Amino acid sequence: MLDNHELKREGDINFSSLRTEWMTQLSAVSIDRIEADERAYMRQSMSTPCLNSIVDAEGCYITDVNGRKYLDFHGNSIHQIGYKNPYVTEAVKKQLDELPFIPRRFTADIAVKAAEALINKTISKDYKVLFTPSGSAAVGLALKIARKWTGKHKVISMWESFHGAGLDTIAVGGEYVFKKDMGPQMPGMLKAIPFNAYRNLLGSHSHEAVATFCLDYLKYMIQHEGEIGAILLEPIRATDTHIPPISYFTRLRKICDEYGILLIFDEIPTALMRSGRFYVHQNFDIEPDILVLGKGLGGGVIPQAAVLTRTQFDCAGDISLGHYTHEKPALGSAAICATIDYIDDLNLQEQCISRSEFVRGKLEALSAKHLCIGDVRIAGLLISIELVKSRETREMNEELAERVLYYCLEKGLSFKLAGGNCITWYPPLIVSEEQLTFAVNLLDEGLCKYS
Structure with missing residues (x-):
């Protein structure tokens, strides 16, 4: 078994107290599907146990077995033009x-x-x-x-x-x-x-x-x-x-x-x-x-x-x-x-550039508000928000990143952690300004709650 440090580079951590806590709030239907998955599939780092079980993926959203929708800013990087296009x-x-x-x-x-x-x-x-x-x-x-x-x-x-x-x-x-x-x-x-x-x-x-x-x-x-x-x-x-x-x-x-x-x-x-x-x-x-x-x-x-x-x-x-x-x-x-x-x-290049400028403005304002944001890096709709304990030392704030991840998941936003302390968003090119605003507001709430 890899320890947490080894698991924090490429993606989220499978075995942590926060992950365990997330699993306890899932419904019986979700737990049943996840357990069935573990019986059928070999386990591997960053993949199992699964976060949840879904029944639909359309546009910018995935839907779990209980009908709950998540705005998906992860998508395994395959949903540039949205799901079920x-x-x-x-x-x-x-x-x-x-x-x-x-x-x-x-x-x-x-x-x-x-x-x-x-x-x-x-x-x-x-x-x-x-x-x-x-x-x-x-x-x-x-x-x-x-x-x-x-x-x-x-x-x-x-x-x-x-x-x-x-x-x-x-x-x-x-x-x-x-x-x-x-x-x-x-x-x-x-x-x-x-x-x-x-x-x-x-x-x-x-x-x-x-x-x-x-x-x-x-x-x-x-x-x-x-x-x-x-x-x-x-x-x-x-x-x-x-x-x-x-x-x-x-x-x-x-x-x-x-x-x-x-x-x-x-x-x-x-x-x-x-x-x-x-x-x-x-x-x-x-x-x-x-x-x-x-x-x-x-x-x-x-x-x-x-x-x-x-x-x-x-x-x-x-x-x-x-x-x-x-x-x-x-x-x-x-x-x-x-x-x-x-x-x-659909001229998605122009839309990508427009949405990129929009979310950049939102995240730069958020960075001015939260000193725990060490850097915001954006190229089009490739977005990373780096969380630190101190901007002077740039010491990684891995615990804060993980807490914000699960807070956002509870509220209906899915994304990936990278490098231990980077919140990574890859929204589809079809994402709206309203959806980006929803994501930024959730991030703000999570940082206010835990930083």
Whole structure:
């Protein structure tokens, strides 16, 4: 069993006095469903015991077995366009009737259309696509492409990162809770300290100074280690929304080009307009060599992931990179096309930017009121509120964060904790100002009650 400290990095804590207290107030129906779940499913950290049992998910809300609704600002990062989106459900139903499956070695119009739709959302339009059934599989495939092209197996990724739970992806990930007891992992996986860790270490230094320090060290690693084939990172850290400056990415791109290293961006939880741009890296005026997508790609209905690779790296015709049963996914392709159409037709980019400015104003006012708010970090509708014991020392206030989580759950707002003390909100792009106001007001109430 992991202790609380180990569990506080990636997500919420399963075993704490507050979690036990939450379980005691659930109804008999909820408890019965949770116990049935535990009898049927293997347990794992951050997943079991479940918080509750639900019967519906629509729009921005989930509904539990007792008919109670929760505004869902978590959603496992899949509900950019809301749950049960009519564009997606109708497209998938239509595809089921017309062509539910495309056997490997064949293609179909819907599969080509989905790939082209993703390529057309890039700036250069200079990419090719492979589909995979999961984000973890997509990251593994990206690493294989980098090895094939460069002939080098070493990869630099970041401490505290998450890129999937497979044996290959935990090697490049930085979360201990996924590696514990797993034994030897892929060789050549090197870790750099991420921008957010340097920022905390350097305290009052500017973002630009921290970016320079970060990349000086990264370049030192490359020069002294040698044989680096790829650098893998999240352009915006998903779980606690750390946002490096443009200068960080401009220089990172130059370093990769200088040393013949492929730059891989994992945008699995953050792409599809959540940052205010369709792809996160578009906020930073560069393009990666390989882009990995997933989660919301299937419109909150179909498990779907993808790898976009620069056309020049289409180099693996003599090997099987993925060879997945669903490598040309009929239903997933229909969901991808419907998701993109919905984002475009409803102009969700403009709405995301507008809602982002609205909630930023609300949270900045809240930060002025509550000294326990150490930082508010926002990119589009990727939002993190960091709770501290002191703004001077930036000491994490993990207990306050957990108390506020359960207070908000009791009042009908679901979200995720990250890093132990960060309240992380990922509302759908369809969220209203009224719903954002409801969430901010609940946060205010919780902080007044417990801080």
